Amino acid sequence: MDSATLHKRLERETKARLTAERLLEDKSRALFDANENLRRTTQTLEHQSKELNAILDNTLAGIALIDDAGLIRRINQALLTLLSYTDDEIVGTVARTMLLGESSNRPTPAVRKFNGSVVQTLDVQGRRRNGAEFPMSLTIVPLAIDSRPHTVWICRDQTAELEAQKNRARLEQELAQAQKLESLGVMASGIAHEINTPVQYVADNVKFLHTAAHDLKRAFGAYQSVCNSIGDPDEASALAVTAQSIVDDADIHFVLDELPEALNHAIDGLEQITKIVGAVKTFAHPGASEKTEADINNLLRDTITVSRNEWKYVAELETNLQANLPPVEGFPQELSQVFLNLIVNAAQAIEEGRSDNGRIVVITRLIESGVQIEVSDNGCGMKSDIKSKIFDPFFTTKGVGKGTGQGLSLCYNIITHHHGGKISVETQDGHGARFFVNLPTAASTRSSRHDTNAGM
Amino acid sequence: MKGVIFTNFLKMVDETFSPEVTEEIIERANLPSGGAYTTVGAYDHAEILALVVALSELTSADSSALVRAFGKYLFGALGAAHPEYISDINSSFDLLKEVQDHIHVEVRKLYPDAELPKIECVSRDDDLTVHYQSERPFASVAEGLIEGCIDHFKDNVTVERQDFSDDGRHAVFVLKRVA
Numbered sequence: 001m002d003s004a005t006l007h008k009r010l011e012r013e014t015k016a017r018l019t020a021e022r023l024l025e026d027k028s029r030a031l032f033d034a035n036e037n038l039r040r041t042t043q044t045l046e047h048q049s050k051e052l053n054a055i056l057d058n059t060l061a062g063i064a065l066i067d068d069a070g071l072i073r074r075i076n077q078a079l080l081t082l083l084s085y086t087d088d089e090i091v092g093t094v095a096r097t098m099l100l101g102e103s104s105n106r107p108t109p110a111v112r113k114f115n116g117s118v119v120q121t122l123d124v125q126g127r128r129r130n131g132a133e134f135p136m137s138l139t140i141v142p143l144a145i146d147s148r149p150h151t152v153w154i155c156r157d158q159t160a161e162l163e164a165q166k167n168r169a170r171l172e173q174e175l176a177q178a179q180k181l182e183s184l185g186v187m188a189s190g191i192a193h194e195i196n197t198p199v200q201y202v203a204d205n206v207k208f209l210h211t212a213a214h215d216l217k218r219a220f221g222a223y224q225s226v227c228n229s230i231g232d233p234d235e236a237s238a239l240a241v242t243a244q245s246i247v248d249d250a251d252i253h254f255v256l257d258e259l260p261e262a263l264n265h266a267i268d269g270l271e272q273i274t275k276i277v278g279a280v281k282t283f284a285h286p287g288a289s290e291k292t293e294a295d296i297n298n299l300l301r302d303t304i305t306v307s308r309n310e311w312k313y314v315a316e317l318e319t320n321l322q323a324n325l326p327p328v329e330g331f332p333q334e335l336s337q338v339f340l341n342l343i344v345n346a347a348q349a350i351e352e353g354r355s356d357n358g359r360i361v362v363i364t365r366l367i368e369s370g371v372q373i374e375v376s377d378n379g380c381g382m383k384s385d386i387k388s389k390i391f392d393p394f395f396t397t398k399g400v401g402k403g404t405g406q407g408l409s410l411c412y413n414i415i416t417h418h419h420g421g422k423i424s425v426e427t428q429d430g431h432g433a434r435f436f437v438n439l440p441t442a443a444s445t446r447s448s449r450h451d452t453n454a455g456m
Numbered sequence: 457m458k459g460v461i462f463t464n465f466l467k468m469v470d471e472t473f474s475p476e477v478t479e480e481i482i483e484r485a486n487l488p489s490g491g492a493y494t495t496v497g498a499y500d501h502a503e504i505l506a507l508v509v510a511l512s513e514l515t516s517a518d519s520s521a522l523v524r525a526f527g528k529y530l531f532g533a534l535g536a537a538h539p540e541y542i543s544d545i546n547s548s549f550d551l552l553k554e555v556q557d558h559i560h561v562e563v564r565k566l567y568p569d570a571e572l573p574k575i576e577c578v579s580r581d582d583d584l585t586v587h588y589q590s591e592r593p594f595a596s597v598a599e600g601l602i603e604g605c606i607d608h609f610k611d612n613v614t615v616e617r618q619d620f621s622d623d624g625r626h627a628v629f630v631l632k633r634v635a
Contacts, residue, residue, distance in 0.1 A: 001474075001475045001476070002476065005475050005476050005479050008479045008482075009475065009479065012482070012490065012491055012492045013492070014492075015490065015492035016492040016493055016494040016497075017494070019492060019494050019497055020494035020495075020496055020497065023494065023496050023497055024496070027496075
């Protein structure tokens with residue numbers, strides 16, 4: 001290599017070395033910056049992780065992250081406490097160990113039902129470490145981590161809530177019973193009046209029967225004397241005259257003609273009393289704690305009987321009850337209370353509207369969604385602002401002492417919350433009101449319950 | 457383009473021709489970098505084309521043949537610098553199949569901004585088809601690299617080149633084992 005070439009090469013190599021050194025410095029600086037960024041990012045992530053852990057561990061709901069193999073990847077303190085496990089004991093185990101009856105390798109029914117794409121909340125039985133079971137609400141939230149399907153399980157112990165629900169149901173039942181007894185108290189004088197009318201004519205007819213029995217006894221005795229003196233024609237003849245006189249005095253022919261009718265009247269009266277007393281007894285019954293099959297038409301007939309004195313002075317009550325209506329599953333006493341409230345409200349609306357031709361119509365019919373009860377009246381109706389509030393608790397348009405504002409609110413609660421039905425009203429100010437109560441049939445209630453259970 | 461290509465090219469000219477030829481082509485090519493290459497730097501690929509043209513003019517050698525020869529030389533140089541990538545491999549077919557998913561991944565660790573060609577291999581019986589696609593017209597460098605690879609493993613393999621573009625950016629090499 002000649003010196004000129006050597007010189008050029010040296011110059012080039014020197015320049016290249018300087019370039020390399022500059023690049024090295026740039027790289028070192030970039031590396032330092034990257035390290036700094038990494039350190040700051042790590043600090044931020046650690047801080048965020050601590051915050052998230054604090055939130056996760058201090059939230060009241062139990063939360064677990066489940067991977068695509070069904071294993072618990074992460075679990076918060078609330079769920080550890082709920083299940084009585086430690087983190088080491090449960091992380092990495094199959095998630096179904098949290099659920100009762102899932103110790104085998106069978107897929108968890110709740111998880112099997114979970115279709116993997118939408119958030120679902122299921123009622124399941126949770127299982128603690130010692131095997132104790134408890135009612136648990138399980139919300140499964142699907143998500144993807146690194147493109148792999150995972151789920152977040154949000155678990156809540158339902159023990160206290162179910163207990164509260166039971167207490168609430170008991171209180172509601174007690175309230176309904178109290179209101180029923182209040183209604184009976186309000187209607188007591190009317191019912192007494194209703195019973196008094198048949199009692200009066202039962203008593204009149206029984207008095208007639210009593211007199212008739214006395215007269216018949218006398219006539220029978222006289223004729224018996226005639227029969228006994230048949231051997232002595234003169235005495236027999238005299239006794240026969242006396243007997244005929246007794247028969248004429250007592251008007252025995254009239255008595256004999258009237259006897260069957262008097263007995264029929266007495267029987268009718270007693271049957272009416274029996275009906276009223278039966279209806280009152282049915283109405284006042286505290287009711288079953290479990291739902292039973294109820295015949296809506298029978299409940300309406302009893303309610304109409306019990307409330308007769310509330311409407312008979314202001315309205316005619318017409319019924320159009322569809323025959324062979326399928327039964328409804330529910331609490332018959334609560335439903336009777338609803339019907340009573342609607343009928344009494346109708347009567348009061350007619351009274352307030354001062355209509356001379358008051359008319360209440362009670363209709364039952366089978367519709368697509370179940371059984372529909374319609375109670376309509378031609379009373380005063382309601383303005384739209386009132387209509388929107390009538391199902392609110394304590395709302396009343398009645399004067400002091402006439403309504404507590406619990407009636408329609410109670411109806412709403414009974415129909416919607418206790419029976420899964422609907423209650424609505426169509427009304428115009430001055431043009432009456434038409435209440436509709438829709439209830440599912442017992443068959444459809446059973447069917448939907450079966451579907452729910454099968455899903456679990 | 458990474459500086460290692462340039463430094464090796466100049467090294468090849470040094471060894472094959474002479475240092476004087478190397479300096480001469482640098483002067484003739486009138487390069488923006490002045491030919492002061494360092495392996496860790498990155499330079500315009502047009503400079504290597506200019507160097508090849510200058511070398512071809514100076515030596516009257518076919519430029520394609522020069523580029524292919526450089527490819528062969530480059531394989532030897534890279535293999536010597538990074539023996540870890542070839543020491544556990546027994547044939548040219550196996551190494552070529554590693555290029556896209558292994559060797560290029562390693563290159564990116566050192567040079568994240570490297571613009572590497574896309575190399576796809578399809579093997580069938582005794583054949584291996586290597587698809588080459590690049591933003592740069594260096595199919596001949598690739599051909600030389602493949603030949604260098606075959607020579608390294610002493611495989612009895614023929615190479616047939618099919619160009620899919622006129623400018624050397626897209627070509628297919630069909631490698632066949634010879635019994």
